[in-house]
Structure formats: structure tokens, C-alpha cells
Amino acid sequence: DGGITQSPKYLFRKEGQNVTLSCEQNLNHDAMYWYRQDPGQGLRLIYYSQIVNDFQKGDIAEGYSVSREKKESFPLTVTSAQKNPTAFYLCASTLSPRTEAFFGQGTRLTVV
């Protein structure tokens, strides 16, 4: 849907476990992004990648890690160091620097 696929839609994990969220796009977009959304709040940038094998920290990168080994894939790992990981995670991509961002359907992560 929309060329950006996030999986799974819902994810449950025990506290202290690392978990990896998948984001795949077939739009041939250069840049990809991860955002976190908490209830009643706006989205906050976790990490972004402008090109393959390169990524930058966003505003709330602590406790997260990413990789960009392929243009179409940008997985996000939520580590045990993330103090409050329960949230709605959204992946986005842009075709070029001056084009709008398209979002995936999101993954709702619940840590119990």
C-alpha cells in the first residue's frame, strides 16, 4: 500500500528484549526516515538515511539503531536501552531532497 511496507502491524515484546521493525519501499526513493508517535503527540524523528550505507541521528535516537544496506530497506532496532519503547513507529521515504515524504502504515509496538 503506497509502496512503503512496514511489518508487522502489531508487535509485542517483553521488556529487555531487542526488537527489529521492518520498512521496505519499492518506490526507488533515495531517503528513508523513522519517526515515533506517542498518543496525543506529534511525530518525532529517530533516524534518517539519505543514501545507502549512510544514516544520521534524529532528535530521539537514544536506544535505537538502524542500518541501510539496501536502497529499499531501512530496518529499525529498538534496543533494551530505550527507556519507553511502547509507541507507534512510522517509516517514511522521499524520492529526492525537494519532494514530499510518504509514510508507511506504521507498526504499533507494545513492550510488556
Place this chain on the structure above:
Amino acid sequence: GENVEQHPSTLSVQEGDSAVIKCTYSDSASNYFPWYKQELGKRPQLIIDIRSNVGEKKDQRIAVTLNKTAKHFSLHITETQPEDSAVYFCAASLHAGGTSYGKLTFGQGTILTVHP
């Protein structure tokens, strides 16, 4: 870094009325301002955007205005319909030095409810 403030947090209107949502930003270098609509549990979808070299942009019932001097921009929805009910987010971005429009700072969101 950039900071975006959005008001009001909730907005309730009658069908057919107009709705206005306002945002202010802190970084005068920001040059791209999109608005996203998000329905419950779904992804944000771009409804309109404006670049800093333009003061106003319209798309059917939706318009956005930008005042660079005051560092604020607004979303105007006319002839509202129940299907306009959703959460609306404003955002700001700076395209410079290799960064792109996808590196966004979002406002806190406005829950718009349109009553039939």
C-alpha cells in the same frame, strides 16, 4: 533546532463551517511546510504543502498561508464535511546542505471533529 507549535489541540465545527489551524515555527531558515491528515490508527497523508517562496496555496477546499516574517502558517478548510474529521499535523523542514524535506519537525496535532 526547529520547534513547531500548533493550535488549537482540538477543534469542533459544524458541517459546512470553516476550520482554521495555526502553527508557528522557530527556525527562520525553514523553507518547507507540509500539512498531514491522519485518521485513527493509520499513516499520515500529505494534504497540502507550501514552500517559503510562496505566500498562499489552494487545493479545492483546502488552503495554506505562510507568513515568513511572523514565522507562522495556517491551514484553512472550507465547507467542512464529516469525512474531514481526523488529526491534522503541521510540520516544518529545511532543505539545505544535503538534508531533505523528509526531515520534518512536527507540531503536536489538532483533532478536528466535524459534526453533521
